[in-house]
Structures are given as C-alpha cells and as structure tokens.
Amino acid sequence: MQGFNKYYPPDYDGEKHGSLNSYRGKHALGDRARKIDQGILITRFELPFNIWCGTCNNHIGMGVRYNAEKKKIGNYYSTPIFSFRCKCHLCSGWFEIQTDPKAISGARQKDEEWNPEENGGFAIHDTDGKAENVDPLAALEKSTDAQNHHKNVQVPRLESLMDVSEQYNADPYSLSRKVRKHFRQDKKVRVEKEKADIQVRDRYALPTTLKLAEEDEKALQEAKDQWHKARQEKLSLENRRRKLPPTATSITSISGSRTHASSSSSSGVASLRAKILNNTAKQSARHKLGGIGPQLER
Numbered sequence: 635m636q637g638f639n640k641y642y643p644p645d646y647d648g649e650k651h652g653s654l655n656s657y658r659g660k661h662a663l664g665d666r667a668r669k670i671d672q673g674i675l676i677t678r679f680e681l682p683f684n685i686w687c688g689t690c691n692n693h694i695g696m697g698v699r700y701n702a703e704k705k706k707i708g709n710y711y712s713t714p715i716f717s718f719r720c721k722c723h724l725c726s727g728w729f730e731i732q733t734d735p736k737a738i739s740g741a742r743q744k745d746e747e748w749n750p751e752e753n754g755g756f757a758i759h760d761t762d763g764k765a766e767n768v769d770p771l772a773a774l775e776k777s778t779d780a781q782n783h784h785k786n787v788q789v790p791r792l793e794s795l796m797d798v799s800e801q802y803n804a805d806p807y808s809l810s811r812k813v814r815k816h817f818r819q820d821k822k823v824r825v826e827k828e829k830a831d832i833q834v835r836d837r838y839a840l841p842t843t844l845k846l847a848e849e850d851e852k853a854l855q856e857a858k859d860q861w862h863k864a865r866q867e868k869l870s871l872e873n874r875r876r877k878l879p880p881t882a883t884s885i886t887s888i889s890g891s892r893t894h895a896s897s898s899s900s901s902g903v904a905s906l907r908a909k910i911l912n913n914t915a916k917q918s919a920r921h922k923l924g925g926i927g928p929q930l931e932r
C-alpha cells in the first residue's frame with residue numbers, strides 16, 4: 635500500500651527510516667514502479683496513430699490508451715529513445731512502439747501519410763516515374779521536337795550571345811577609352827551649362843534649388859512666338875483704344891478705377907462742347923439775319 639496518508643506509527647523513527655515510503659518498504663510511485671528493477675516504469679500511453687494489431691489483426695484507433703511498460707532503449711545523440719510495450723485489449727498479444735518512428739514491432743502502422751492529391755492538392759514530388767505507360771511514338775515526337783528546338787532556336791541564340799560577348803571582350807582598352815572620351819565631352823557641356831544656370835539664378839535672385847528649363851532651338855522658337863503674339867495683341871488693343879472717342883461710356887467700360895473721379899469732369903466737357911456747338915449755330919444764324927443777335931439773345 636502506497637503511503638497516501640501521513641500516519642506515523644509509534645515505532646517510526648525519522649532518523650532510521652527517512653521517509654514513510656521507506657518505512658513501509660514501498661516506492662514513491664507505488665505499483666507503477668513494480669518493475670523498476672528491470673528499468674521499466676508503467677505509464678499511461680496513448681496510441682499516436684492508427685495501427686493494426688499484429689496478433690489479432692484488429693484495427694486499433696489512434697488515441698486508445700494503455701498501461702504501457704516504458705523503458706529507455708537507447709539514445710539519438712543526447713535524446714533518449716523510449717519504447718512503450720502495450721498489451722492489446724482485444725487479444726493477449728503485445729506490441730511495442732518506440733519514440734524512434736522507424737521502429738514498431740508486434741503491429742503495423744496504418745499508412746496515413748499526407749497525400750496531397752487525395753486532399754485536392756497537387757503532389758510536389760513525383761519520384762515514382764510513370765515510365766511503364768508511355769506511348770513510344772509520343773516520346774519520339776517529343777524528343778524530335780526538342781531536337782528541332784535545340785537546333786533552330788537555342789544554338790543560334792547561344793552563338794549570337796557568344797559573338798556579342800567576344801566583341802565586347804576583344805579590345806577592352808579601346809572600348810574603355812571611347813567611353814571615357816564620351817563621358818569627358820558630356821561633362822564639359824554639363825559643367826558649362828551649370829555655370830550659366832548659376833549666373834542666371836544669381837542675376838534674378840532665384841532659389842538655388844530651382845531647375846531651369848532646357849535651352850534648345852525649339853523651346854527658344856516657342857518662347858519667341860509667344861512673345862510676338864502677346865506684343866501683337868497689346869498693340870492692337872492700344873490702337874483700338876486710340877480710335878474710340880473718349881466718351882464717358884468708353885472710359886467707364888475700360889477703366890473702372892477712374893470712373894468715379896472723372897465722370898463729373900467728362901460730363902462737364904460734354905456740356906461745354908454742346909454749349910460751343912450751340913453758340914456757333916446761333917452765330918451763323920445771326921449772320922444770316924444781320925446784326926440783331928445780341929438783343930434777341932437777351
């Protein structure tokens with residue numbers, strides 16, 4: 635009987651016996667340690683996969699639990715390999731399962747490896763070649779196609795690539811010289827342009843980050859055209875202004891700011907003009923009548 639309770643009998647001596655278990659001559663794990671002298675511990679073990687019993691040939695499902703004899707049988711480097719020896723519950727046969735997955739005896743594992751094709755996927759490795767059901771004519775046709783492709787496409791392509799490569803690698807010195815010369819010329823132009831840009835920016839106090847437009851023939855011509863067009867428009871507008879009489883309406887229509895200041899004076903000018911016209915008309919009438927104007931006028 636395992637020492638479940640803490641009853642200390644009268645003849646128990648702590649110094650002599652050490653513990654209640656040793657006083658009763660029992661292991662701390664009780665009945666599970668009954669084969670501990672053979673290195674076997676009885677543990678509860680659950681089947682990790684479906685198996686077929688080797689003795690009665692019955693199917694035993696994954697997850698069925700047994701009181702298994704657990705024993706260390708070796709090492710994989712520093713990892714211990716345990717074996718679990720179970721007694722079939724349907725017959726009296728024993729089977730043994732080890733933590734080394736290759737080893738199982740007394741039963742066989744049901745083949746339940748993941749099969750992608752069964753689960754709606756595609757097999758990644760097709761190691762078992764289906765060489766036995768290949769149509770020889772189809773194979774011949776395929777190989778002829780491959781040969782033709784090799785001869786007509788791949789070989790010429792490779793040859794042209796090799797030609798190009800040879801051309802590039804034939805005289806590296808002259809090629810490098812050519813490239814460097816070209817680069818130097820480019821750089822000269824670029825530096826000069828940069829200088830001119832800086833001058834322009836300095837003159838007009840533009841921000842240094844502002845990018846100036848490229849100066850080529852087309853852009854210059856466009857700018858010139860725009861300038862001419864704007865000038866023509868301005869001139870025609872001025873001509874039109876000159877031709878129109880400076881009446882009150884024309885002034886109000888052209889410049890809004892001047893209307894209020896000049897409307898009174900312009901109306902005065904108009905009235906003056908009307909008066910003068912009136913007077914000249916009267917004078918001419920008087921000349922026709924002959925010297926009686928002043929009396930009539932009063």
Ligand SMILES: [Zn+2]
Nearest residue numbers: 687690722725
């Ligand atoms: Zn069995």
